[in-house]
Amino acid sequence: MTQDPRPAALVKTPAQNPIWTRLSVIWLVPLVALAITLGVAWKSYSDRGILIEIDFSDATGLRPGETPLKFREVEVGRVETVGFTEDLKSVRIGVRVQKDVAPFIDGSAQFWLVRPEVSAQGISRLDTVLSGTFIEGYWDAALSPPETRFTGLDHAPLAPDPTSGTWVTLHADDAGGLADGAPIIFRGLTVGRLQNLRLSDVDEGVTVDAFIKAPHDKRLTSRTRFWDTSGFSVSLGTGGVSLDVRSLASLVQGGVEFSTFSSGGLPVQPGHGFRLYSGETEARDSIFDGGADTAVRFTLLFDEAVRGIERGTKVLFRGVEAGEVKDLSIRVSEDSLGNRVVRQQITIAINPERLGMTADADPEIVAGFMEGEVERGMRARLAGTGLLGTTLVVELTDIDGMAPGKMDMAGDPFPILPVAPATSNDLAASAEGVISRVGALPIEELFASTIRVMDSIAMVAESEDTRAVPGELSTLLEELGKLTKALNEQGAADKTIAALDQVMSAAERLYGSVEGLPETLVEVQKLAANAANMPLADIGDQIDGILKDLRAMLGTSDAEKLPRALSDTLNEAAGLLAELRAGGAADNLNSALGSAQTAADAIAGASASLPDVTKRLEALIARADALVSAYGERSPFNAEMLNTMRELRRATAAFGALARTIERNPRAFILGR
Amino acid sequence: MERHQSAALVAPILTARDAGLVGCRGCGRVWPQGTPTCGRCGARLVPVDVRGLQAVWAWLIAGLIFYVPANLYPMLLTKTLTGHLENTILGGVIELLAHHNYGVAAIVFGASIVIPIGKFIAIAYLALAVGNERRAGGHRHLRLYEVVEFIGRWSMIDVFVVAILSALVQLGFVATINPGPAAASFALSVAFTMLSAQSFDPRLIWRGPPDTAGNK
Structure with a gap:
């Protein structure tokens, strides 16, 4: 019974250490490291923005990873890839855009390359020489479904922001001196630019878009008139010559000016069409016209x-x-x-x-x-x-x-x-x-001869001697006047007429007696033949030759010497006239006429004393009648006579014409014009 | 037990632990087990514990984690008048090769890639080996450990180059060099592997499995 109250031996099983008790705090380190790394990775992934693709015709100066995309000059993205489109016709640029901006990039967005540019207006974007080309974009603040595929513009748009002014369209007959980018001038201020010059699809003209910047576009009404100020204009008026050049740029690139000449226009809507007039005058004249597009x-x-x-x-x-x-x-x-x-x-x-x-x-x-x-x-x-x-x-x-x-x-x-x-x-x-x-008017010849006349006149007029001429001339005229007067006083004209009358009657009588005088007839015929043989034509030719020589002489440089020679000649002529008068030329003439009269009288006397002969010859005449009638009216003799008379008359007429010409315009005769 | 047997079979060497002694990590003097501090140098005497391997692994993993971004991100950000360059470690090596700078390429490749990766492998191998009680390899392991310890600091050569370049090349818009995110990662990675090597207790190489000493 007495048992040893010893407790049963304890079965010791070593306590299974839970894993966390065996874990060292040091394990926090890799956990934290992992967390940090993953965090950084996630952040950089989530922050890397949205990739958009823009197609450009070329990619000059674009470098992946470097070239920025800017919006209002602020970097909002970077080029990530540079590739090609499927058909290799253009370059496809992949741009990583910042997340906060990306939602605004919708269908209305425009992209273009910014690089240094040298144009008539000057050099622009010089800063990009150092910073490199970049892509500029413009989009509005409206949120529409974003897009990722765009086509870039070839040129920077004049006004990416359409709210900063008004776009209107201009129609012209031809482009004249206009070019893209040409300025629009309002009272001397450049308030806009032209863009997109193109052929009109409505008619044969051209159309161009015009952008007028914001405060100035209020000046546009439907009554506004645009006109071309390309180049320069020169106008000649009472105020002298005026040269109008608007600006160097408009000289090179053309330009357009506008103004509103009359009130009552309505405000214009964007895209309103205006006619582009070729000048300010036309534009003013057209105030009451409607626009061409209407x-x-x-x-x-x-x-x-x-x-x-x-x-x-x-x-x-x-x-x-x-x-x-x-x-x-x-x-x-x-x-x-x-x-x-x-x-x-x-x-x-x-x-x-x-x-x-x-x-x-x-x-x-x-x-x-x-x-x-x-x-x-x-x-x-x-x-x-x-x-x-x-x-x-x-x-x-x-x-x-x-x-x-x-x-x-x-x-x-x-x-x-x-x-x-x-x-x-x-x-x-x-x-x-x-x-x-x-067109048939000989305008050029007229001009040429006028110029020659002017030259001659100028040459003569400029010479010192010419100034001396008028005095001499008046003296000469005076002398001539005196001579004429003297002649008149002495009844020269009457006497001459009388003498001529007598000569004529004598001739008639002679003619009357002649019919019976074959010898006389033969004599007269000979005389007529001689007269016909007279070298009248030669004389005319000679006169022509003299005139030609005279003209040639006037045309030569020696003509300058002419006035002196002329005045000398005039002097001599005057002297000659004076001598003639002094020497009783008129008297001589009178006596000559007197002699002529006497001769005529003698002839008349002779005629009168010839009735016997006449009578005696009557028979002969009667006999000769048959002969004469055989000759008839159209006999060679008559014809010969008529010809002679005609020749004489023509010569007389020629001389008369010459005399008249000289009378009418003595200067012209002298100067050969 | 089988470990013990296998150990007994292959390990005739008497270790300090087998003799009931503990070695000072500071000066190498051995003291009876349980002595708290070294009587000679005053260092704390830590019994050999396989749990120290946890620190080795932890630092090693942290180093590995940071080694990934160190290779993915650019090391150097070079801005010059004409351009802008970002080079990762491997990218730099390839570029050097392309310019036929084989020597420099080899140095960079060795210092930045071969050595760190070799270190990871070596430390991991050692940590695994001591856990598996392979005393036979003791001498080899010790030599490997010493090489790793020695070479670890030289991995920082990359970081030094980046640091010096960044400090020197700051010429405004003409040329500027800045360290990239990889530089910090790489420095951390190297630091962590060094700590990992440091936390490795070389006495473990000679020590038996954890339980054998305690239960005998």
């Missing part, structure tokens, strides 16, 4: 030639200017018989305002109005206006007796207005005739 176009087809019509030719609607010709071309078509018909196709633009409608009237309404007019007999035709009727216009007017016509509303390219024949059939011919007549 004009409604019609097509005219003319069978006849429309020479003289050109772009800009006015279109009159019942006498009021309502538009202009926009385009001319040829249309080849086939008529109902299959013949080729070539017609002139003219496009006209009608301003609805001029038809009493609002400027923005619907083209269809305008066309409908025209259709109604056409039905009432209105036609388009060519008419001439202006002083000579050479300025052609297109007239839209009612023509009497015209059957109601119909307008081809579905015409191509615009509704076709029926045409009527031109007001005059030979319109083109007359227009051309005037031109050719003007």
